[in-house]
Structures are given as C-alpha cells and as structure tokens.
Amino acid sequence: MISVDGALKAVLGAVKGTLGTEDVHILDLPGRVLAEDIYSRCDIPSFDYSAMDGYAVRSSDIKGASGDNGIRLEVAGEFRAGGDISAKVSEGRAVRIMTGAPIPQGADAVVMVENTKAAGGIVEVFEEVERGENIRLAGEDIRNGDLVLGNGIILNSAHIGILASMGLSSARVSKMPRVAILATGDEVIAIEDEINPGKVRNSNAYSLYVQVKESGGIPVNKGVARDSRESLRDALKSCLDCDIIVASGGVSMGEYDYVKDVMKELGMDEKFWKVAMRPGKPNLFGTIAGKPFFGLPGNPVSTMIGFEVFVRPAMMKMTGCRVGERKEVEALLEEDIKTKKGLRFFIRARTRWNNGGYVTKTTGPQGSGMLSSMVKANSLIIVHEDIDTVKKGSKVKVRFLG
Ligand code: AMP
Ligand code: MG
Numbered sequence: 299m300i301s302v303d304g305a306l307k308a309v310l311g312a313v314k315g316t317l318g319t320e321d322v323h324i325l326d327l328p329g330r331v332l333a334e335d336i337y338s339r340c341d342i343p344s345f346d347y348s349a350m351d352g353y354a355v356r357s358s359d360i361k362g363a364s365g366d367n368g369i370r371l372e373v374a375g376e377f378r379a380g381g382d383i384s385a386k387v388s389e390g391r392a393v394r395i396m397t398g399a400p401i402p403q404g405a406d407a408v409v410m411v412e413n414t415k416a417a418g419g420i421v422e423v424f425e426e427v428e429r430g431e432n433i434r435l436a437g438e439d440i441r442n443g444d445l446v447l448g449n450g451i452i453l454n455s456a457h458i459g460i461l462a463s464m465g466l467s468s469a470r471v472s473k474m475p476r477v478a479i480l481a482t483g484d485e486v487i488a489i490e491d492e493i494n495p496g497k498v499r500n501s502n503a504y505s506l507y508v509q510v511k512e513s514g515g516i517p518v519n520k521g522v523a524r525d526s527r528e529s530l531r532d533a534l535k536s537c538l539d540c541d542i543i544v545a546s547g548g549v550s551m552g553e554y555d556y557v558k559d560v561m562k563e564l565g566m567d568e569k570f571w572k573v574a575m576r577p578g579k580p581n582l583f584g585t586i587a588g589k590p591f592f593g594l595p596g597n598p599v600s601t602m603i604g605f606e607v608f609v610r611p612a613m614m615k616m617t618g619c620r621v622g623e624r625k626e627v628e629a630l631l632e633e634d635i636k637t638k639k640g641l642r643f644f645i646r647a648r649t650r651w652n653n654g655g656y657v658t659k660t661t662g663p664q665g666s667g668m669l670s671s672m673v674k675a676n677s678l679i680i681v682h683e684d685i686d687t688v689k690k691g692s693k694v695k696v697r698f699l700g
Contacts, residue, residue, distance in 0.1 A: 300570040302642045308569045312585050316618040317473040327453045330471040331617045336447040341437035346401045350432040353392040354405035357429045368422035408432035450620030472617045477510045478537035480520040482548040502546040502601045509605045513613040525554040547596025550580040557593045575642045577666035578604045597666035629656035629696045635688040637681045646675035649696045
C-alpha cells in the first residue's frame, strides 16, 4: 500500500505538463488559466486628468486664498470629459473642469467647485491648493512596460477589466483538459429513475462533473458501465478520446470489481492501487496512452475526496495553474478525534475564524457513503498516519475546500 504522499508524487510524475495553449476572446476568459505574462503597452491613465469637478488653476495664482479672502480669476473656458480641450490656463486665469477631463496646458492643480463661486465669467476661489492637488497623473495606475498579469493565474473580472483597459480583446490561455467521467456498477441508476431496494442513483457522475468544472476542465459524461468485463471494456475504451479518465467504483476486492483487470488488458501502466488513507483506500491510478487514469472508489464521499487529493492537483499541473492549491491552515480542534495508525485521515469538518485563530470541528458521522457530512463541511481535517488520536484543544492541519 502506498502512502498519500507517495501516491500524489506518482500522479504528478505521470502528468507531463500542459496540453498547449490557445487564444481566447476576452469574454470567454473568466475561469481560464493565463498562459502568458502580460506587460502593459501603454500608460493607464493615458493622460493627466482631473479627479474632481472644479477649476483648473495655477496653484501660485491662489496662494493665500481662504474663506474670507477670495481670489478672483478669469474663466478661460470649460473642459469636460471627452469634450473640447483647446483653452489654456495662464496667469490670472482658470478653466472650469469636470471629473475625467484632461488638465489644461498651464494648470498645475484643481480647486474643488465647492470652494469657489462663479458669476459673469469670473470665478472666486476660497482655498489654496498644492501643486498637483486633485490631479490623477498619466501612468499612476499602470506604467507602460509594467508586468500586469503573470502566467498561471485564474482570470477573474478584475483581470478582464484591466485587459480591456489596455485594449486587449483576447489572451493566451492553457487548453482545458477534457475529463471523461465513467460511473460503474450494476446497481447504479439514472437520477431521474424511481429508486427501489438495491439501486443507487448515480450521484458520483454529478459531483465529479462539478469538481472537474471547478478545477478548470471540460467534463465529459461517459455514462454508466455495468459490472462485466465486456461492458467495462466498451465504456473504458470510449473514454480514451479524453485527456484524463476518471472512473468511480469497481476498484475494490469484490468478485465483480473488474476495472483494474480491464484497464490492464487495455494497456494501462499501473502506478498504484491502494493508498493508505481514509476514506478512499482502494484507489487505482495508472497511465494509458500517456493519459492519467483514476479509478476512484464508488462511495460518494470517497469519490469526492479521491478527486480532491489526486485528480485536482493533476489538473492544476495540466492547466499550468499556479494558484489552485487549496489553502491549508492550523486550527484548534474542538473535540477528540480517533483515527488509525498507518492511514491518513481526511475528516469532513467545519472550520471558522474565532478570536484571532481558526477553530474546527467535524460535521458528524464520517461514513464514506455519507454525503450529508460532506454537505456541511467547508474543509477537511488531515490527520497524519503516524498518530491515532488527536485531543480536543490540540492543533490540527485543515485544508479548505473551495
Ligand atoms: P464500489 O466502489 O463499486 O464497491 O461501490 C461502493 C459503494 O458506492 C456502493 O455502495 C455503491 O453502490 C456506491 N456507488 C458506486 N457508484 C456510485 C455512483 N455512481 N453514485 C453513487 N453511489 C455509487
Ligand atoms: Mg461497484
């Protein structure tokens, strides 16, 4: 039996790298992994402009202005955002200016309109301003040549906004892996079907579908294979058009657990089959035609945690994502936990910030088929294989989910 660390190393070793890159339109970029460094090719803003509605002035003209010492300037024109910008400011003159309009030639500051009074082509100014006051300078946000976005990030709305402001309508991103999802089991029925004793709705295909999407892949539902060599052979062969294959069920010691045999027959190079962890000990991994194959155990929570621990990191490597690692923290345990030496435990938990530190407790029964405690969990407590008890009040490692 391989350790979790050894298994993860084997998985990452088998994933050779990204699947290449493609140019994608700006509106299709959210959620994609950037595959280039983006340097600005302009200053943003591209010109000095007013941060206020008011009057553009020469600060030296209004030295000493105050509430009871108004200084009068002749109004030489008006600048509004996007409007005519021919007027100039010379000694004794001001230009009425709106937020966003360029600073007129000759002016070095803006007085807020609230501190002025205008009538008949004259404005009276009641405050002095420093040179540069209320002016936003060209390039103060981003300078021409700055590294703005680094490769490996997952693009979000702010990134899209900054690309747009630089005039970029597309970017180069990593290709998304297509991930085949195959359920197995004679008892597994469609979620629309009437349930009756002995049958189980195919929830794994759905939770895996979402986990794949959330990890930057394209899920491809390959249906349900029955517990026969023929059915599995056909179904597994049909998965080979994808970049990654994820199956659930049929990898334990049961009489009808044929996934491993059939995959080996199809040419899989097996890397491991059992991992020292709970939930999810039976866990088959290998490569077939250079593609990673994950045979996760069928219990719904084992499937999800197997995905988290092994498939997700593989997908992060395959998409070149540098920011996808789950956040791990130390938290104060609020109850006693009993585990078993030799197995690494991933325990569904609710972790929260409390009085300057994280605290955590389990979300109830931890049976590997019990999705209810997964639903309540925002994290997993990770208990190392070297220990078998963790006492209330001690520190534990916690990994947040999502
Ligand atoms: P297996 O790993 O095939 O032995 O399955 C272990 C348990 O998971 C059994 O109780 C199965 O009924 C259940 N199971 C298997 N596949 C699925 C699935 N696709 N959706 C929900 N439960 C499943
Ligand atoms: Mg089964």
